[in-house]
Amino acid sequence: xxxxxxxxxxxxxxxxxxxxHLRGFAHALSHPSHxxxxxxxxxxxxxxxxxxxxxxxxxxxxxxxxxxxVLIADYGLGGGTAGVLAVAQAAPLLMLAHRPLQxxxxxxxxxxxxxxxxxxxxxVEFRVRPLPAAVMDPADTIWPWTPPVIIxxxxxxxxxxxxxxRRTLVAVWLMTGAAGxxxxxxxxxxxxxxxxxxxxxxxxxLVVAAALRERGxxxxxxxxxxxxxxxxxxxxxxLEERTRIARELHDVVAHHMSVITVxxxxxxxxxxxxxxxxxxxxxxxxxxxxxxxxxxxxxxxVLRSDGSDGERAPQPGIDRIQxxxxxxxxxxxxxxxxxxxxxxxxxxxxLSQAVDLSAYRIxxxxxxxxxxxxxxxxxxxxxxxxxxHVTVLVVNDRAQxxxxxLETAGTGHGLVGMxxxxxxxxxxxxxxPLPDGGFRVAARLPLSGRPxxxxxxxxxxx
Numbered sequence: 357x358x359x360x361x362x363x364x365x366x367x368x369x370x371x372x373x374x375x376x377h378l379r380g381f382a383h384a385l386s387h388p389s390h391x392x393x394x395x396x397x398x399x400x401x402x403x404x405x406x407x408x409x410x411x412x413x414x415x416x417x418x419x420x421x422x423x424x425x426v427l428i429a430d431y432g433l434g435g436g437t438a439g440v441l442a443v444a445q446a447a448p449l450l451m452l453a454h455r456p457l458q459x460x461x462x463x464x465x466x467x468x469x470x471x472x473x474x475x476x477x478x479x480v481e482f483r484v485r486p487l488p489a490a491v492m493d494p495a496d497t498i499w500p501w502t503p504p505v506i507i508x509x510x511x512x513x514x515x516x517x518x519x520x521x522r523r524t525l526v527a528v529w530l531m532t533g534a535a536g537x538x539x540x541x542x543x544x545x546x547x548x549x550x551x552x553x554x555x556x557x558x559x560x561x562l563v564v565a566a567a568l569r570e571r572g573x574x575x576x577x578x579x580x581x582x583x584x585x586x587x588x589x590x591x592x593x594x595l596e597e598r599t600r601i602a603r604e605l606h607d608v609v610a611h612h613m614s615v616i617t618v619x620x621x622x623x624x625x626x627x628x629x630x631x632x633x634x635x636x637x638x639x640x641x642x643x644x645x646x647x648x649x650x651x652x653x654x655x656x657x658v659l660r661s662d663g664s665d666g667e668r669a670p671q672p673g674i675d676r677i678q679x680x681x682x683x684x685x686x687x688x689x690x691x692x693x694x695x696x697x698x699x700x701x702x703x704x705x706x707l708s709q710a711v712d713l714s715a716y717r718i719x720x721x722x723x724x725x726x727x728x729x730x731x732x733x734x735x736x737x738x739x740x741x742x743x744x745h746v747t748v749l750v751v752n753d754r755a756q757x758x759x760x761x762l763e764t765a766g767t768g769h770g771l772v773g774m775x776x777x778x779x780x781x782x783x784x785x786x787x788x789p790l791p792d793g794g795f796r797v798a799a800r801l802p803l804s805g806r807p808x809x810x811x812x813x814x815x816x817x818x
Contacts, residue, residue: 385527394453408453419446423504441470456515471500471539498550500539510561517565525562597773617645673712684723694738702741711801714777715748722750722797732756746801754793
């Protein structure tokens, strides 16, 4: 029966698929999926990092003498043969912490060789001479795997399952089953269920270990994703706050540039007898000011490309803090305001508008955080001036009642905007929890509002 070109015969398809799987299994068994690094290598404490080494050392110290004793007492092997097998089958457990797949190869080979060695006494020695009183009848012993071999092999499978992918685990299990089946075919009268027992228990151990490994990988990926999401939220909040600051600075600077333009345009009419050079200079100043205003408006249109119209009301300042506090009190938060006369004098003497606006925004954000995270807490707001600086202090006590469920959706990055505003004016910011459960926000801003340039270091939070 002919087949169409491009559609291989079913037998060829099965053979090619089987070949691919066999090559995949061979590659998985010969190439560990992880570097030779033990479990818990990334743990913060040295005591935790030593746990895998202590565990494998205890396993080796336990299984070497136990295997030796069982081979002599129950299987009648000589001391030299039993010692070699015990070391070959149990000593590799010392490498189990960082090279489990390599340990499996060594232990698997040693166990198969040990099963073949155990056939010799039953075929020759026990037919020639009677059994010693201390040695069990071979028909009553487990074969092809001895009890220490089964238990030690399960520890090896568990370690492999914690480190290797599913393909490798399937290959290991198939190799184990194939070896047990082959030994049963070699000596069916000697085999008494040990091979089947190891196959069943090995499957259970591999499934449990794989589940634990995949659960740990999922938790690790989830933690990494949460970290990335947190960083993205912080970056987004930072960009939004910078955009808002840029809009506000436009309103502040545009006023001064407009004044400069008007004064430069009107100077030739207000001042008589100006030479032509002076008139030309005033015209150049006015043209530069108008060009700067045009560039600022173009930049602002880019910042507002999200479709928002921005705030059109005059920007608030320190003189609006009292209204802000009154509105917060009406929302249910008891707030006390302390503002000395020197503050009003500084505002009247021409306080930098950037500092004036930043002080208001810092108080606004601090009160919003208090309402959200410490409802009902007594809050104190203080604005003072001294030594050429404006000090803004907002302190709230511990929350008096649980927060509203509607107030738990904040981004948690309100402090980012405060730091940006403080950095803009060249001031310092100190925030943090208080011993009694409250929170404190303290900002110190220079009256002149010295901006931070690319050549000047950014102020650190104190």
